[in-house]
Amino acid sequence: MEFTASGRLEIRISGSDLGKRVSVRRLDDPGDGTGGFTDTVGVLTSWDEGVLTITRRTGESVRIAESSLVAGKVVPPAPARRRGPAAGWEELTRVAAGAWPPVESAALGAWTLRAAGGFTRRANSALALGDPGLPLDGALDAVRSWYAARGLPAYVQLATGAEDSQEARCLALERRGWTREVTAGVWTGALARVADADAPDADLVHLGRVVDDGWLARYQRSREPGPEVRRVLAGGPSVWFAAVPGDGASGGAPAAIGRCVVDGRWAGFMAVEVAPEQRRRGLATAVMAALARRALDEGASAAWLQVEADNQAAQALYGRLGFAVHHHYHHFSDRSFRPSEAGR
Structure with a gap:
């Protein structure tokens, strides 16, 4: 955390830091005056009406009242992992998608709609890389319609936990009522x-x-x-x-x-x-x-x-x-x- 010259904690983030990786400390309030502090590190994905949302590396979204903040700052992207080969998350996502090829697919802008009779979500979900060519609400409507026509549930696959990954898009889907059902790690x-x-x-x-x-x-x-x-x-x-x-x-x-x-x-x-x-x-x-x-x-x-x-x-x-x-x-x-x- 950042300290002022007097040694006090300082809040050095604002709504202009959306999309950046931040570290914040907040005061817990159990109701009896004995609250402690909790630290959270992740991508600042929203700051609306006095509430911040920080998306952690695992994809979990944490909502924090602005009034509870006691410190905060922008921090560098997560350090590169020294174990394993160098690779970006998009490269690995495309390679993994090729290992679970669908029976049927269609393009939605840069997104790929994939279906395989319901066998494995990895072959039955919209791979949401890049721009779908529509506003998000329109793209999600198209996803719903495509899967409904095949008697399948609508799934969207997104990634978190790497530099420039999709934390903000995850939050956008959650706000529209989409539910995160599965979280898995990609290991190298x-x-x-x-x-x-x-x-x-x-x-x-x-x-x-x-x-x-x-x-x-x-x-x-x-x-x-x-x-x-x-x-x-x-x-x-x-x-x-x-x-x-x-x-x-x-x-x-x-x-x-x-x-x-x-x-x-x-x-x-x-x-x-x-x-x-x-x-x-x-x-x-x-x-x-x-x-x-x-x-x-x-x-x-x-x-x-x-x-x-x-x-x-x-x-x-x-x-x-x-x-x-x-x-x-x-x-x-x-x-x-x-x-x-x-x-x-």
Whole structure:
């Protein structure tokens, strides 16, 4: 916090600092006169009628009464992450979108409307990069109409937590009644470190280009895989499927599976799943190591993956393999239309 020459805290932000990263301290008021202080760091996304809204790196919006402020200042953008390859959030967003290709898509200005029969929100949401060519309200109406015509809910995908990302647009959707349903981290790391991971069972991993019934039997993201599931999973620039054969107790399903999509310098890891009775054997690491080695053979050098904010077990694994959070993405839903079920 900033101090004046007399040593007192000072408020050095105003409504003219919208869009900048700020750090503020506010006085809590529990009602009994014993309030403490709370610090908040994030992007100043609004300052209206005596209330500030600061959007944190995770996409969470914090509303703060101007009257409770005791200090505030503009701070530099979040420092560049030293772990993992250098990349902008837009580059990673486009690469990740290519790994979950929709069955059907349409352009809305620079936005992309994506549909795949409801399988995974990543292939059934508006990728809101750039200018939609319409005022925001008009663009959202077009999104609703396009998805309603296909019997699907309207979702918009946005990113936060990186320099010049979409905190302000997140707040704009929230103010229009859209609800943030999913938050996930995009993690990046060095591909060679994954390939070199100590995985004694890596030789058990079978790699192939085709998603078969056995692989799908282990995959937990779709209860009844239809043709759109196979099309999305098989889509992408260069797709590999990994499986560790199961035993008699598995009913024919693999003990572990994984998927990797290679796109230029990037290798994306997804659908890494292990049978409950086979966990803590290092099979997830073995699957990722085998896929990473194949991606290195194709010329990739950098790795990415997506993990939901509450999946602590996966986060621990990826941390051990050298991954770190790059930014977050969110799916915002218009609850005026809901199907019976939709995947992440």
